[in-house]
Amino acid sequence: MGLAELRELIEPEETDLKALAGREIAIDAFNAMYQFLTTIMKDGRPLMDSRGRITSHLNGLLYRTVNLVEEGIKPVYVFDGEPPNLKRETLERRRERKEEAMEKLKRARTKEEREKYARQVARLDESLVEDAKRLLDLMGIPWVQAPSEGEAQCAYMARCGDVWAAGSQDYDSMLFGSPRLVRNITIVGKRRHPHTGEIVEVKPEIIRLEDVLKQLGLESREQLVDLAILLGTDYNPDGVPGIGPKRALQLIRKYGSLDELKDTDIWPKIERHLPVEPEELRRLFLEPEVIDDYELNWDEPDEERLVKFLVEERDFSEDRVRRAVERLKEALQELRKGGRQETLDTFL
Incomplete structure (x- = not known):
């Protein structure tokens, strides 16, 4: 969608x-x-x-x-x-x-x-x-x-x-x-x-x-969200029937937002197919519920407990699991040894 x-x-x-x-x-x-x-x-x-x-x-x-x-x-x-x-x-x-x-x-x-x-x-x-x-x-x-x-x-x-x-x-x-x-x-x-x-x-x-x-000729993420609402999202799955991608893009480019479409002849059709006001739909994308108290650590794998879980409990091949764990250990060591590889694109 x-x-x-x-x-x-x-x-x-x-x-x-x-x-x-x-x-x-x-x-x-x-x-x-x-x-x-x-x-x-x-x-x-x-x-x-x-x-x-x-x-x-x-x-x-x-x-x-x-x-x-x-x-x-x-x-x-x-x-x-x-x-x-x-x-x-x-x-x-x-x-x-x-x-x-x-x-x-x-x-x-x-x-x-x-x-x-x-x-x-x-x-x-x-x-x-x-x-x-x-x-x-x-x-x-x-x-x-x-x-x-x-x-x-x-x-x-x-x-x-x-x-x-x-x-x-x-x-x-x-x-x-x-x-x-x-x-x-x-x-x-x-x-x-x-x-x-x-x-x-x-x-x-x-x-x-x-x-x-840039490819769509839009000025902001807010316009991108309004465009998606016209086409249909997980929160309004049908979108607006009769308005396809090209037409929706034309409308947002011309009027700038769903709010500006409220004074046009097409608004009654759009309004009929929205479950709530555009602002409420827009807020789900622009102000979603998230958390910031997470930690990102890549730690040493626990080989024996992995074997117990996957091999003894879930019938995986022990040889394959141990080889995978060894590969993971070596790869994590390389990451820690080399640190983060910065490239020019990191700053873009």
């Missing part, structure tokens, strides 16, 4: 993981975990241990986080808290879609069908989230519990300079004010396209808020 509707007008900078060395990146944990649940599968189903507990998210967090640290990246994972009340409609729609997909999954006959519908029914319950936090603690990787939207917390940390960028697939990080968004950071490499089945090379992308505003 929102800025996703404007993808063709936004030009990301394609990069690679090595170019992100020395950067702290706040990763939207729920976003990343959904990726792991929907891509790390066997025979069209998520990975499970002998007791039927899902382990795809643990597999992804362990091995892909190790990969990031080996590239010199300092990841911190940010978990969602309580969503704003206005997001309830969006969440209810997602729940209904998952229930429909679950019925189709029960009738699926082929591996392709099972994979397709398994991706659609993936959900994060409290046990999966607690597993993820436990794993990160044992790995020595910091995580932050957001009071509300994880993306808002990531953006706040980036605005404060505590991290270099927010890491997410969603463009909403721009609306929340992150100066930089890194996409694809946890899915880098060759992947099968979920719709076409084609094998594609996925590379990280950097999107800068300043560049987005």
Whole structure:
């Protein structure tokens, strides 16, 4: 929703993981975990241990986080808290879609069908989230519990300079004010396209808020938020029917804000499709609920407790886990030895 509707007008900078060395990146944990649940599968189903507990998210967090640290990246994972009340409609729609997909999954006959519908029914319950936090603690990787939207917390940390960028697939990080968004950071490499089945090379992308505003011809983040509201956000999922990306951009460029549209003939149509006043919607992005009492420390992993958790409790291969831990230890030592690698872009 929102800025996703404007993808063709936004030009990301394609990069690679090595170019992100020395950067702290706040990763939207729920976003990343959904990726792991929907891509790390066997025979069209998520990975499970002998007791039927899902382990795809643990597999992804362990091995892909190790990969990031080996590239010199300092990841911190940010978990969602309580969503704003206005997001309830969006969440209810997602729940209904998952229930429909679950019925189709029960009738699926082929591996392709099972994979397709398994991706659609993936959900994060409290046990999966607690597993993820436990794993990160044992790995020595910091995580932050957001009071509300994880993306808002990531953006706040980036605005404060505590991290270099927010890491997410969603463009909403721009609306929340992150100066930089890194996409694809946890899915880098060759992947099968979920719709076409084609094998594609996925590379990280950097999107800068300043560049987005220039590309769209907008003067401020406030205008960007108003544009997204017209197209539809998690807080007003339908947007304004009949107003597409180009028309919405024309309106905001011409009038400057939703408030200035109140004296035009189009306002009654817009007002009918907004759940609350524009100012209240705008405030959710410009003044989101966040915390500032977090600490970002990358500590030594606890190898034996990791083995106990992943091998003894979740049926991981001990050899693979110990190799991953050794790689993580060495990578963290290199980070501490070399310190942060400053580049010219740090100051931009």
